[in-house]
Amino acid sequence: MTEEVAATEPGPAGSALSRREQILQAAAELFARYGFHGVGIDDIGGAVGVSGPALYRHFRSKEAMLAEMLTEISDKLLLGGHSRVDAAAGPDAALEELVRWHVEFALTNPALITVHLRDLDSLSEPDQHRVRESQRAYVEVWVRVLRAVRADLDEHTARAAAHAVIGLINSTPYSTHLDTTAMSALLHRMALGALSAGSGT
Amino acid sequence: MTEEVAATEPGPAGSALSRREQILQAAAELFARYGFHGVGIDDIGGAVGVSGPALYRHFRSKEAMLAEMLTEISDKLLLGGHSRVDAAAGPDAALEELVRWHVEFALTNPALITVHLRDLDSLSEPDQHRVRESQRAYVEVWVRVLRAVRADLDEHTARAAAHAVIGLINSTPYSTHLDTTAMSALLHRMALGALSAGSGT
DNA sequence: GGGCGATGTTAACGCTGGCTAACCCACTTC
């Protein structure tokens, strides 16, 4: 190993945290490309320059890795969305911020988005439940903002519209024909366009 | 088994075809819910009231089932899109028809859409290639129509926009809060809204 | 300077699961 732990985090647990993150990142990339069941323990180990069962020094199981990355992503999404909405001036600004936040998130973490869409149900029941709970709450943030902007939207329609827009933005990982800023701007415009059309006749 | 083969198709191969389709349908449902690798041969057999390896009378392998359903769906999508565009009066009508077609398809075959998004890369290289080819051609249909409607769209932006709209419509399977007609109308409006905003400033 | 905890290594175990083998009907057909 030529490259040692450079200077990640102070404290005794610094290098340990770095290792975990490193593993999670590599695993996310692999899961995104081949699916949870399509990736072996040895593959993940190999991706971080360590072979096989060494991972069990850091995670209880392969599924624990998936669980950690999925709970992390959904909590982060929820938290970020919430705080942006709270900080916004009015409903319109809140919606704008929500779109901006989700676009940025999806473009920054395409692998996590993919894994989240794909392998959620490879989780154990309790973990799965927790993730879905965050997810539900996140959609609810969207629903509240949407209904604040357009009072004529009923609950169900707002929820379906939220899902659709999130789906639009999440379709990002598969199309990388544009550079990030152009893509970001395009998705932003399209999302808002879809939403303003969503409640029209 | 109380229910026999009622009256599917005349001819000697009638019941055989019906059996294959029946298996494919059940497999699609299972794959959609649990993922290709999350479903066992016995599960699929069980779903059609037959246990385990009986399926090998109808398919060469488990992967062959996936291959058949995915090539079928992508060919069907491409063919349908193509013919609708050809039959349309002008570019605007063509776009409208394309949206209508995809919405209808996605709402009619949610399981296939899900499997297609999820388990495409569980296919062997050649099969995977064939499916991706149809897929690419289908997107190209969208791109051509989009650029005919809005000449200011460059190739890459049009492709990204097409992916985004398809992603929007495909997000359907996960949100079933609305009845089909309302959902169809909503998706239709949102898709067109997203597209008209896609080329704006 | 001798433990000891954190981190890796290789070998091996055990289960799951796809697939094959061998055998068994029913039903059509000459």
Place this chain on the structure above:
DNA sequence: GAAGTGGGTTAGCCAGCGTTAACATCGCCC
């Protein structure tokens, strides 16, 4: 009514893979 064929059954093989065990090493700390 014997033969063939289509479709099903159960038993079992075999590979892959997640996980554990047993053992090494390195750096810190009293």
